[in-house]
Amino acid sequence: MAERDAVQAVRWETIRGAVGGRLRTLRGGRSQAVLAGDLEDLGYRVSQSSVCRYEQGLVDAPLTLERLVGWALCCESLSAPAFRELLALAGFQLPWAVADLAAMDGTLRHTRSLPLPDQIVVRRRLLWHLLGLEDADPEWA
Amino acid sequence: MSGYAAADVQTLIAVVAPRLASLRATLPVPLAGGVPEAGSREQATLLRRALQEWGVECRHAGGLAALEAFGIVSARGTEITVAGDLPAAELALAYARCLVRLALERGRAFATWFHYRAGCVPAHVTAEERRAMAVVDAMARALVAGRLEATPRYLLQTRDAAHYGPASGPWTECSRALLGGLHRASNALYWRSDSYQAIRATTPMVALTSRVHALLSATAA
Numbered sequence: 001m002a003e004r005d006a007v008q009a010v011r012w013e014t015i016r017g018a019v020g021g022r023l024r025t026l027r028g029g030r031s032q033a034v035l036a037g038d039l040e041d042l043g044y045r046v047s048q049s050s051v052c053r054y055e056q057g058l059v060d061a062p063l064t065l066e067r068l069v070g071w072a073l074c075c076e077s078l079s080a081p082a083f084r085e086l087l088a089l090a091g092f093q094l095p096w097a098v099a100d101l102a103a104m105d106g107t108l109r110h111t112r113s114l115p116l117p118d119q120i121v122v123r124r125r126l127l128w129h130l131l132g133l134e135d136a137d138p139e140w141a
Numbered sequence: 142m143s144g145y146a147a148a149d150v151q152t153l154i155a156v157v158a159p160r161l162a163s164l165r166a167t168l169p170v171p172l173a174g175g176v177p178e179a180g181s182r183e184q185a186t187l188l189r190r191a192l193q194e195w196g197v198e199c200r201h202a203g204g205l206a207a208l209e210a211f212g213i214v215s216a217r218g219t220e221i222t223v224a225g226d227l228p229a230a231e232l233a234l235a236y237a238r239c240l241v242r243l244a245l246e247r248g249r250a251f252a253t254w255f256h257y258r259a260g261c262v263p264a265h266v267t268a269e270e271r272r273a274m275a276v277v278d279a280m281a282r283a284l285v286a287g288r289l290e291a292t293p294r295y296l297l298q299t300r301d302a303a304h305y306g307p308a309s310g311p312w313t314e315c316s317r318a319l320l321g322g323l324h325r326a327s328n329a330l331y332w333r334s335d336s337y338q339a340i341r342a343t344t345p346m347v348a349l350t351s352r353v354h355a356l357l358s359a360t361a362a
Contacts, residue, residue, distance in 0.1 A: 097250065104251060106253070107253040110253070110263070113263040113265055114206075114208065117206050118206055118208045122211060125220065125222060126213065
Protein backbone atom coordinates (compact mmCIF):
# COMPACT_ATOMS: atom_id res chain seq x y z
CA MET A 1 0.00 0.00 0.00
CA ALA A 2 1.36 3.42 -0.96
CA GLU A 3 2.21 5.74 1.91
CA ARG A 4 -0.54 8.18 0.88
CA ASP A 5 -3.12 5.42 0.81
CA ALA A 6 -1.94 4.17 4.19
CA VAL A 7 -2.38 7.66 5.67
CA GLN A 8 -5.87 7.87 4.18
CA ALA A 9 -6.76 4.47 5.56
CA VAL A 10 -5.64 5.43 9.06
CA ARG A 11 -7.49 8.67 8.81
CA TRP A 12 -10.66 6.96 7.59
CA GLU A 13 -10.38 4.45 10.42
CA THR A 14 -10.62 7.29 12.94
CA ILE A 15 -13.54 9.13 11.32
CA ARG A 16 -15.65 6.46 9.63
CA GLY A 17 -17.91 5.90 12.60
CA ALA A 18 -18.64 9.61 13.01
CA VAL A 19 -19.09 10.17 9.28
CA GLY A 20 -21.39 7.16 9.01
CA GLY A 21 -23.45 8.32 11.96
CA ARG A 22 -23.75 11.80 10.49
CA LEU A 23 -24.84 10.41 7.13
CA ARG A 24 -27.42 8.24 8.88
CA THR A 25 -28.82 11.34 10.60
CA LEU A 26 -28.85 13.34 7.37
CA ARG A 27 -30.70 10.55 5.54
CA GLY A 28 -33.72 11.36 7.69
CA GLY A 29 -36.84 9.42 6.82
CA ARG A 30 -35.68 8.16 3.46
CA SER A 31 -35.02 4.47 3.19
CA GLN A 32 -31.57 3.13 2.44
CA ALA A 33 -32.95 1.61 -0.76
CA VAL A 34 -34.21 4.98 -2.00
CA LEU A 35 -30.90 6.60 -1.14
CA ALA A 36 -29.00 3.88 -2.98
CA GLY A 37 -31.26 4.46 -5.99
CA ASP A 38 -30.65 8.21 -5.87
CA LEU A 39 -26.90 7.63 -5.70
CA GLU A 40 -27.12 5.33 -8.70
CA ASP A 41 -29.08 7.99 -10.60
CA LEU A 42 -26.31 10.39 -9.73
CA GLY A 43 -23.72 8.02 -11.16
CA TYR A 44 -22.42 6.27 -8.05
CA ARG A 45 -22.65 2.53 -7.64
CA VAL A 46 -23.50 2.07 -3.99
CA SER A 47 -25.75 -0.84 -3.05
CA GLN A 48 -28.33 -0.71 -0.29
CA SER A 49 -26.20 -2.97 1.87
CA SER A 50 -23.21 -0.68 1.30
CA VAL A 51 -25.31 2.27 2.43
CA CYS A 52 -26.18 0.33 5.57
CA ARG A 53 -22.59 -0.68 6.27
CA TYR A 54 -21.18 2.79 5.62
CA GLU A 55 -23.72 4.29 8.00
CA GLN A 56 -22.60 1.86 10.66
CA GLY A 57 -18.95 2.67 10.05
CA LEU A 58 -18.18 -0.90 9.01
CA VAL A 59 -16.58 -0.31 5.61
CA ASP A 60 -12.79 -0.24 5.47
CA ALA A 61 -12.61 1.52 2.09
CA PRO A 62 -12.63 5.30 2.61
CA LEU A 63 -15.57 7.28 1.30
CA THR A 64 -14.03 9.68 -1.20
CA LEU A 65 -14.84 13.37 -1.04
CA GLU A 66 -16.76 13.03 -4.30
CA ARG A 67 -18.94 10.25 -2.96
CA LEU A 68 -19.36 12.00 0.36
CA VAL A 69 -20.66 15.17 -1.29
CA GLY A 70 -22.87 13.25 -3.74
CA TRP A 71 -24.23 11.18 -0.85
CA ALA A 72 -24.93 14.27 1.21
CA LEU A 73 -26.77 15.95 -1.66
CA CYS A 74 -29.15 12.98 -1.77
CA CYS A 75 -29.98 13.21 1.95
CA GLU A 76 -33.33 14.50 3.11
CA SER A 77 -32.10 16.50 6.08
CA LEU A 78 -29.06 18.14 4.53
CA SER A 79 -28.67 21.82 5.31
CA ALA A 80 -25.81 24.20 4.62
CA PRO A 81 -24.49 24.12 8.24
CA ALA A 82 -24.78 20.31 8.29
CA PHE A 83 -22.95 20.16 4.97
CA ARG A 84 -20.16 22.31 6.32
CA GLU A 85 -19.93 20.21 9.48
CA LEU A 86 -19.84 16.99 7.49
CA LEU A 87 -17.03 18.27 5.31
CA ALA A 88 -15.16 19.54 8.34
CA LEU A 89 -15.52 16.10 9.91
CA ALA A 90 -13.89 14.65 6.82
CA GLY A 91 -11.14 17.28 6.95
CA PHE A 92 -12.37 19.72 4.31
CA GLN A 93 -13.28 23.35 4.64
CA LEU A 94 -16.12 25.06 2.80
CA PRO A 95 -14.95 28.66 2.32
CA TRP A 96 -18.38 30.27 2.15
CA ALA A 97 -19.82 33.33 3.83
CA VAL A 98 -23.11 33.31 5.71
CA ALA A 99 -24.99 34.61 2.66
CA ASP A 100 -23.57 31.79 0.55
CA LEU A 101 -24.64 29.21 3.13
CA ALA A 102 -28.13 30.72 3.07
CA ALA A 103 -28.10 30.44 -0.72
CA MET A 104 -27.11 26.79 -0.35
CA ASP A 105 -30.03 26.20 2.00
CA GLY A 106 -32.39 27.78 -0.52
CA THR A 107 -30.89 25.61 -3.24
CA LEU A 108 -31.43 22.46 -1.19
CA ARG A 109 -35.01 23.50 -0.40
CA HIS A 110 -35.82 23.98 -4.07
CA THR A 111 -33.98 20.86 -5.19
CA ARG A 112 -35.73 18.57 -2.70
CA SER A 113 -39.18 19.66 -3.88
CA LEU A 114 -38.44 18.92 -7.53
CA PRO A 115 -39.55 15.79 -9.38
CA LEU A 116 -36.81 13.16 -9.47
CA PRO A 117 -35.66 13.79 -13.08
CA ASP A 118 -35.15 17.47 -12.27
CA GLN A 119 -33.39 16.61 -9.02
CA ILE A 120 -30.89 14.43 -10.84
CA VAL A 121 -30.03 17.17 -13.35
CA VAL A 122 -29.66 19.80 -10.63
CA ARG A 123 -27.57 17.56 -8.35
CA ARG A 124 -25.19 16.71 -11.17
CA ARG A 125 -24.62 20.36 -11.91
CA LEU A 126 -24.22 21.10 -8.20
CA LEU A 127 -21.56 18.40 -8.00
CA TRP A 128 -19.62 20.16 -10.72
CA HIS A 129 -19.85 23.50 -8.94
CA LEU A 130 -18.98 22.04 -5.55
CA LEU A 131 -16.24 19.70 -6.66
CA GLY A 132 -15.50 20.18 -10.34
CA LEU A 133 -16.91 16.77 -11.18
CA GLU A 134 -18.22 16.19 -14.69
CA ASP A 135 -20.26 13.24 -15.88
CA ALA A 136 -17.27 11.94 -17.81
CA ASP A 137 -15.03 11.75 -14.74
CA PRO A 138 -13.94 8.20 -13.77
CA GLU A 139 -15.70 8.58 -10.43
CA TRP A 140 -19.01 8.57 -12.25
CA ALA A 141 -18.35 5.25 -13.95
CA MET B 142 -20.27 36.72 -8.87
CA SER B 143 -17.43 35.01 -10.64
CA GLY B 144 -16.26 35.86 -14.12
CA TYR B 145 -17.95 39.22 -14.42
CA ALA B 146 -19.31 42.05 -12.33
CA ALA B 147 -22.92 43.14 -12.02
CA ALA B 148 -22.09 46.23 -14.06
CA ASP B 149 -21.02 43.97 -16.91
CA VAL B 150 -24.47 42.43 -16.99
CA GLN B 151 -25.93 45.91 -17.34
CA THR B 152 -23.71 46.36 -20.37
CA LEU B 153 -24.75 43.00 -21.73
CA ILE B 154 -28.43 43.92 -21.39
CA ALA B 155 -27.75 47.32 -22.92
CA VAL B 156 -26.08 45.63 -25.90
CA VAL B 157 -28.69 42.93 -26.37
CA ALA B 158 -31.81 45.09 -25.93
CA PRO B 159 -31.45 47.18 -29.12
CA ARG B 160 -30.53 44.08 -31.13
CA LEU B 161 -33.69 42.36 -29.90
CA ALA B 162 -35.69 45.50 -30.66
CA SER B 163 -34.37 45.74 -34.22
CA LEU B 164 -34.96 42.02 -34.70
CA ARG B 165 -38.50 42.45 -33.44
CA ALA B 166 -39.03 45.37 -35.82
CA THR B 167 -38.13 43.28 -38.86
CA LEU B 168 -40.66 40.57 -38.03
CA PRO B 169 -44.10 40.50 -39.63
CA VAL B 170 -46.96 41.32 -37.29
CA PRO B 171 -48.79 38.07 -36.55
CA LEU B 172 -52.54 38.21 -37.12
CA ALA B 173 -53.34 36.15 -34.03
CA GLY B 174 -51.00 38.06 -31.73
CA GLY B 175 -47.87 36.69 -30.10
CA VAL B 176 -44.48 36.21 -31.69
CA PRO B 177 -43.80 34.21 -34.86
CA GLU B 178 -41.95 30.98 -34.20
CA ALA B 179 -39.13 31.88 -36.61
CA GLY B 180 -38.55 35.21 -34.88
CA SER B 181 -38.53 33.55 -31.48
CA ARG B 182 -35.87 31.13 -32.61
CA GLU B 183 -33.67 34.02 -33.69
CA GLN B 184 -34.29 35.82 -30.41
CA ALA B 185 -33.34 32.71 -28.45
CA THR B 186 -30.19 32.28 -30.51
CA LEU B 187 -29.24 35.92 -30.05
CA LEU B 188 -29.72 35.75 -26.28
CA ARG B 189 -27.87 32.46 -25.94
CA ARG B 190 -24.91 33.72 -27.97
CA ALA B 191 -24.79 36.91 -25.96
CA LEU B 192 -24.73 34.93 -22.73
CA GLN B 193 -22.05 32.59 -24.06
CA GLU B 194 -19.91 35.47 -25.28
CA TRP B 195 -20.15 36.86 -21.79
CA GLY B 196 -18.76 33.64 -20.37
CA VAL B 197 -21.99 32.05 -19.23
CA GLU B 198 -22.16 28.37 -20.03
CA CYS B 199 -25.54 27.51 -21.57
CA ARG B 200 -26.72 23.92 -21.34
CA HIS B 201 -29.80 22.11 -22.53
CA ALA B 202 -31.19 19.27 -20.45
CA GLY B 203 -33.77 16.75 -21.52
CA GLY B 204 -36.32 15.40 -19.10
CA LEU B 205 -36.81 18.43 -16.89
CA ALA B 206 -40.38 18.06 -15.67
CA ALA B 207 -40.97 21.06 -13.40
CA LEU B 208 -38.12 23.37 -14.25
CA GLU B 209 -37.99 25.64 -17.24
CA ALA B 210 -34.41 26.63 -16.39
CA PHE B 211 -32.03 26.96 -13.48
CA GLY B 212 -28.75 28.74 -12.96
CA ILE B 213 -25.73 28.30 -10.72
CA VAL B 214 -23.06 30.87 -9.90
CA SER B 215 -19.95 29.66 -8.12
CA ALA B 216 -16.20 30.04 -8.11
CA ARG B 217 -16.16 27.58 -11.01
CA GLY B 218 -18.17 29.93 -13.19
CA THR B 219 -21.72 30.73 -14.15
CA GLU B 220 -23.99 28.39 -15.99
CA ILE B 221 -27.60 28.09 -16.92
CA THR B 222 -29.43 24.91 -17.81
CA VAL B 223 -32.56 25.22 -19.91
CA ALA B 224 -35.14 22.52 -20.56
CA GLY B 225 -34.53 20.99 -23.95
CA ASP B 226 -38.17 20.68 -24.92
CA LEU B 227 -39.17 24.34 -24.76
CA PRO B 228 -40.80 25.87 -27.84
CA ALA B 229 -38.80 28.70 -29.39
CA ALA B 230 -40.83 31.52 -27.83
CA GLU B 231 -40.51 30.05 -24.33
CA LEU B 232 -36.84 29.33 -24.93
CA ALA B 233 -36.21 32.99 -25.75
CA LEU B 234 -38.06 34.02 -22.60
CA ALA B 235 -36.11 31.47 -20.54
CA TYR B 236 -32.80 32.92 -21.71
CA ALA B 237 -34.04 36.45 -21.09
CA ARG B 238 -35.13 35.54 -17.54
CA CYS B 239 -31.70 34.06 -16.88
CA LEU B 240 -30.03 37.20 -18.19
CA VAL B 241 -32.10 39.37 -15.85
CA ARG B 242 -31.32 36.99 -12.97
CA LEU B 243 -27.62 37.42 -13.54
CA ALA B 244 -28.05 41.11 -12.90
CA LEU B 245 -29.94 40.43 -9.67
CA GLU B 246 -27.58 37.81 -8.21
CA ARG B 247 -24.57 39.97 -7.62
CA GLY B 248 -21.52 39.63 -5.45
CA ARG B 249 -22.17 36.08 -4.27
CA ALA B 250 -19.61 33.29 -4.10
CA PHE B 251 -22.50 30.88 -4.52
CA ALA B 252 -25.97 31.54 -5.87
CA THR B 253 -28.65 29.59 -7.67
CA TRP B 254 -32.03 30.31 -9.16
CA PHE B 255 -34.87 28.12 -10.29
CA HIS B 256 -37.40 29.11 -12.92
CA TYR B 257 -40.43 26.86 -12.99
CA ARG B 258 -42.77 25.92 -15.78
CA ALA B 259 -46.27 27.34 -15.60
CA GLY B 260 -48.24 25.62 -12.85
CA CYS B 261 -45.17 23.97 -11.33
CA VAL B 262 -44.12 26.64 -8.81
CA PRO B 263 -43.88 24.83 -5.45
CA ALA B 264 -45.82 25.96 -2.40
CA HIS B 265 -42.66 26.53 -0.34
CA VAL B 266 -41.56 29.47 -2.48
CA THR B 267 -41.32 32.52 -0.23
CA ALA B 268 -43.10 35.80 -0.88
CA GLU B 269 -39.75 37.43 -1.61
CA GLU B 270 -38.91 34.74 -4.15
CA ARG B 271 -42.33 35.21 -5.78
CA ARG B 272 -41.74 38.94 -6.06
CA ALA B 273 -38.33 38.34 -7.62
CA MET B 274 -39.88 35.87 -10.08
CA ALA B 275 -42.53 38.43 -11.06
CA VAL B 276 -39.95 41.17 -11.58
CA VAL B 277 -37.64 38.87 -13.53
CA ASP B 278 -40.54 37.76 -15.71
CA ALA B 279 -41.71 41.31 -16.40
CA MET B 280 -38.19 42.47 -17.25
CA ALA B 281 -37.56 39.46 -19.45
CA ARG B 282 -40.77 39.99 -21.40
CA ALA B 283 -39.88 43.64 -21.91
CA LEU B 284 -36.39 42.66 -23.06
CA VAL B 285 -37.65 40.06 -25.55
CA ALA B 286 -40.25 42.50 -26.82
CA GLY B 287 -37.49 45.05 -27.41
CA ARG B 288 -39.21 47.42 -24.99
CA LEU B 289 -36.79 47.74 -22.11
CA GLU B 290 -38.08 51.28 -21.64
CA ALA B 291 -41.27 49.64 -20.31
CA THR B 292 -39.39 48.87 -17.07
CA PRO B 293 -37.81 51.25 -14.56
CA ARG B 294 -34.57 52.62 -15.98
CA TYR B 295 -32.38 51.81 -12.97
CA LEU B 296 -34.14 48.70 -11.70
CA LEU B 297 -31.13 46.42 -12.02
CA GLN B 298 -28.58 48.87 -10.69
CA THR B 299 -27.53 49.27 -7.11
CA ARG B 300 -28.31 52.56 -5.45
CA ASP B 301 -24.65 53.45 -5.32
CA ALA B 302 -24.12 52.63 -8.97
CA ALA B 303 -27.13 54.59 -10.23
CA HIS B 304 -26.23 58.08 -11.38
CA TYR B 305 -29.15 60.19 -12.35
CA GLY B 306 -27.15 62.95 -14.03
CA PRO B 307 -24.34 65.37 -13.32
CA ALA B 308 -24.89 68.06 -10.76
CA SER B 309 -23.53 71.56 -10.23
CA GLY B 310 -25.38 74.37 -8.55
CA PRO B 311 -28.47 74.38 -6.33
CA TRP B 312 -31.06 73.76 -9.07
CA THR B 313 -29.26 70.81 -10.55
CA GLU B 314 -28.87 69.36 -7.06
CA CYS B 315 -32.63 69.76 -6.55
CA SER B 316 -33.41 68.21 -9.93
CA ARG B 317 -31.11 65.30 -9.30
CA ALA B 318 -32.56 64.68 -5.85
CA LEU B 319 -36.08 64.71 -7.29
CA LEU B 320 -35.07 62.48 -10.18
CA GLY B 321 -33.37 60.03 -7.81
CA GLY B 322 -36.42 60.00 -5.56
CA LEU B 323 -38.73 59.29 -8.48
CA HIS B 324 -36.54 56.48 -9.78
CA ARG B 325 -36.25 54.92 -6.33
CA ALA B 326 -40.01 55.12 -5.84
CA SER B 327 -40.58 53.59 -9.27
CA ASN B 328 -38.16 50.75 -8.49
CA ALA B 329 -39.81 50.08 -5.14
CA LEU B 330 -43.29 50.07 -6.65
CA TYR B 331 -42.17 47.83 -9.48
CA TRP B 332 -40.85 45.29 -6.98
CA ARG B 333 -43.99 45.33 -4.87
CA SER B 334 -46.90 45.78 -7.24
CA ASP B 335 -48.03 43.68 -10.20
CA SER B 336 -50.43 46.48 -11.11
CA TYR B 337 -47.61 49.00 -11.30
CA GLN B 338 -45.61 46.59 -13.47
CA ALA B 339 -48.52 46.53 -15.91
CA ILE B 340 -49.09 50.29 -15.76
CA ARG B 341 -45.37 51.00 -16.16
CA ALA B 342 -45.36 49.00 -19.41
CA THR B 343 -48.17 50.99 -21.02
CA THR B 344 -47.26 53.39 -23.82
CA PRO B 345 -48.54 56.56 -22.09
CA MET B 346 -46.61 55.71 -18.92
CA VAL B 347 -43.44 55.00 -20.88
CA ALA B 348 -43.82 58.34 -22.64
CA LEU B 349 -44.53 60.16 -19.36
CA THR B 350 -41.55 58.68 -17.50
CA SER B 351 -39.26 59.36 -20.46
CA ARG B 352 -40.36 63.01 -20.57
CA VAL B 353 -39.97 63.48 -16.82
CA HIS B 354 -36.53 61.87 -16.90
CA ALA B 355 -35.47 63.99 -19.89
CA LEU B 356 -36.79 67.16 -18.30
CA LEU B 357 -35.09 66.64 -14.94
CA SER B 358 -31.89 65.31 -16.54
CA ALA B 359 -31.73 68.34 -18.81
CA THR B 360 -32.14 70.59 -15.80
CA ALA B 361 -29.46 68.64 -14.01
CA ALA B 362 -27.05 68.73 -16.94
